[in-house]
Amino acid sequence: MDERESLPDFLKTLTPLEMTLLYHDWRVMGRAGQNPKAVDWFLWIILAGRGWGKTRTGAQWVHRTAWTHKRARIALVAHTAADGRGVMVEGESGLLGCAPPWFRPQYEPSKRLVTWPNGAQAQLFSAEEPDQLRGPQATHAWCDELAKWKNEETWDNLMFALRLGQRPQCVITTTPRSLPLLHTLVKRPDAIVSQGHTFENAKNLAPSFLQYMKERYEGTRLGRQELSAEILRDVAGALWSRDMMESCRIGHVDPASLRIVIAVDPATSHHAKSDETGIVVAGWDGKRGYVLQDASGRYSPEQWAQKVLSLYETHKADRIVAETNQGGAMVSQILRTHAPHLPIQTVHASKGKTARAEPIAALYEQGKIHHVGTFPTLEDQMCTFTGLGKSPDRLDALVWAITALAFQKSTPPRVGLV
Numbered sequence: 001m002d003e004r005e006s007l008p009d010f011l012k013t014l015t016p017l018e019m020t021l022l023y024h025d026w027r028v029m030g031r032a033g034q035n036p037k038a039v040d041w042f043l044w045i046i047l048a049g050r051g052w053g054k055t056r057t058g059a060q061w062v063h064r065t066a067w068t069h070k071r072a073r074i075a076l077v078a079h080t081a082a083d084g085r086g087v088m089v090e091g092e093s094g095l096l097g098c099a100p101p102w103f104r105p106q107y108e109p110s111k112r113l114v115t116w117p118n119g120a121q122a123q124l125f126s127a128e129e130p131d132q133l134r135g136p137q138a139t140h141a142w143c144d145e146l147a148k149w150k151n152e153e154t155w156d157n158l159m160f161a162l163r164l165g166q167r168p169q170c171v172i173t174t175t176p177r178s179l180p181l182l183h184t185l186v187k188r189p190d191a192i193v194s195q196g197h198t199f200e201n202a203k204n205l206a207p208s209f210l211q212y213m214k215e216r217y218e219g220t221r222l223g224r225q226e227l228s229a230e231i232l233r234d235v236a237g238a239l240w241s242r243d244m245m246e247s248c249r250i251g252h253v254d255p256a257s258l259r260i261v262i263a264v265d266p267a268t269s270h271h272a273k274s275d276e277t278g279i280v281v282a283g284w285d286g287k288r289g290y291v292l293q294d295a296s297g298r299y300s301p302e303q304w305a306q307k308v309l310s311l312y313e314t315h316k317a318d319r320i321v322a323e324t325n326q327g328g329a330m331v332s333q334i335l336r337t338h339a340p341h342l343p344i345q346t347v348h349a350s351k352g353k354t355a356r357a358e359p360i361a362a363l364y365e366q367g368k369i370h371h372v373g374t375f376p377t378l379e380d381q382m383c384t385f386t387g388l389g390k391s392p393d394r395l396d397a398l399v400w401a402i403t404a405l406a407f408q409k410s411t412p413p414r415v416g417l418v
Contacts, residue, residue: 024100026060031201033194034060042169043191047176049198049227051205054173056093058142061171063095065140066120067103073164074122075133075141076114079148081126088144089114089124125158133157139165147177155181175226178233186231198227219374221246232383239354239361240382250370253290255315258283260292261345262311263321263401264331265393266304277304278397280378281315284405288368291401294375296394305334312342319343321404323396347400354387357395360402369402 014022022028027035034057036044044061048054066072078084089095089107095114099105105116112124122142125132130153138161149155162168176182186193202210217223221242224230232242265278281293292315295307308320322331324346332344363369371379381392 020101026057026064030057030060031196033196033200036061036192036194038192040167041190041192042167043185043188044169044171045182045186045191045193046171046173046196047186047193047229047231048173048196049229050175051198051201051209052196052229053093053201053204054175055087055091055144056098058144058171058173059088059093059095059098062122062140062142063099063103065169066105066116066118066122069139069165070118070120071165072120072122072140073136073138074120075125075136075138075158075161076122077125077127077133077141077143077154077158079127079145081124081128083144084112084124084126085109088142095122125154127151127154130154130157133161136161137164138162139168141168141170143170143172144174146172146174147179147182148174152181176229176231177225178231182231183233195229197229219376220249224376235384235386237386238383239357239385239387240364240379242379242383244364245371245379245383248364248367248370249374250290250372253283253285253292253370253372255283255292257285258290259285259405260315260317261319261321261401261404262308262315262317263397263404264304264308265323265396265400266301266331267298267393274298276393278393278395279304279307279311280394280397280401281311281317282398282401282405283315288370289363289402289405291369291371291375291378291398294378294394294398296378296397301330301334305338308335309338309342319345319404321345321347321400323400324348345404347404352387353396356403357385357387357399359407360399363402363406368406 034053046054046057062074065074076084076088078088087094091097095105096107103117105114107114114122123136127149128151130151133154134157141158141162143158162170185191198213199210213223213227217227221232225232260281260283263280263282267275267277276296277299279295280291281295283290283292293311295311299307311317312320320331320335320342322344332346335342335344378394378398381395385392385395
């Protein structure tokens with residue numbers, strides 16, 4: 001069968017030359033996020049997971065810049081000199097690898113220089129040698145893996161050098177890390193930010209790689225950083241840290257060995273902007289606690305009641321725990337309309353938020369609490385809670401669940417639903 005028969009009708013009408021031109025037009029071939037959405041920008045910051053196509057995107061932007069600006073002087077700044085040559089220029093997705101045949105540049109390694117047929121040029125620099133950027137001038141820049149740069153002076157020197165032309169521009173392609181410089185740059189009014197997940201490029205990645213990444217790293221701090229390209233940041237004064245979250249994580253626990261409770265922190269209203277209802281399932285084996293599920297969300301009273309009842313049966317829980325300060329009586333009333341004999345323990349917040357959370361944080365520090373799987377939203381709330389302002393609903397539910405398990409000697413016998 002002719003290969004053209006399987007093509008969309010539009011492509012069948014193109015000549016081989018037109019097909020080649022189309023193939024090398026990144027504005028058509030690139031995915032959403034791999035072309036800037038705006039025109040008037042100084043920084044285009046591409047935060048993406050490994051394998052998303054950051055290098056290809058940066059290289060394609062450089063080619064287009066050289067094509068449209070024959071006097072372009074482009075600074076190519078890599079983490080190391082070896083990365084500059086091996087990734088940005090000679091790599092599979094680098095400048096030479098994705099250059100159109102009619103506009104292929106010449107690379108002179110001894111001069112660290114890339115020159116296009118129309119006279120546009122790019123020069124390689126290493127972030128390990130900031131002084132390389134003292135003196136040179138540039139109209140454009142491509143900075144690769146900025147989060148790996150160890151010397152912020154390199155960035156400062158590049159900014160001093162980026163002074164030619166009417167509108168200098170700089171593209172940053174990096175898997176993010178929580179760095180002060182990166183936090184500052186993404187907040188600039190003249191910056192546009194593109195974010196992407198590794199799995200968006202699944203068609204071009206090995207299935208075995210994708211499967212292992214999903215099984216091993218999805219939802220973990222490392223996975224959220226290296227796959228989802230999230231900038232994860234520990235907050236000064238927070239009771240929990242990202243490292244603490246990772247150290248407490250396990251893959252499985254036998255639920256038959258646990259006392260299990262479901263803690264509910266209900267929202268007092270139900271609309272698009274209302275608080276979430278915190279619903280956390282946790283267990284205790286006599287020495288250690290286990291967070292089994294975070295089922296929190298924005299629910300109506302009927303919805304969260306059904307959710308809690310379902311979790312109670314699924315996990316064979318011993319009781320429901322609800323705070324009287326924030327609707328505990330309402331929880332009892334709503335749940336018992338469905339199950340009159342449901343064991344419900346109401347608790348009263350006689351202490352402040354931080355005082356209630358501190359003993360739970362201490363159990364985490366002692367290695368006595370484990371997360372069975374990943375709970376990204378709950379863990380974000382934990383790692384940003386400093387005791388100031390309103391405490392998050394998921395965190396409140398967690399605190400009540402662990403408190404009921406760890407600091408009470410016995411649990412009343414489970415009463416079946418009727």
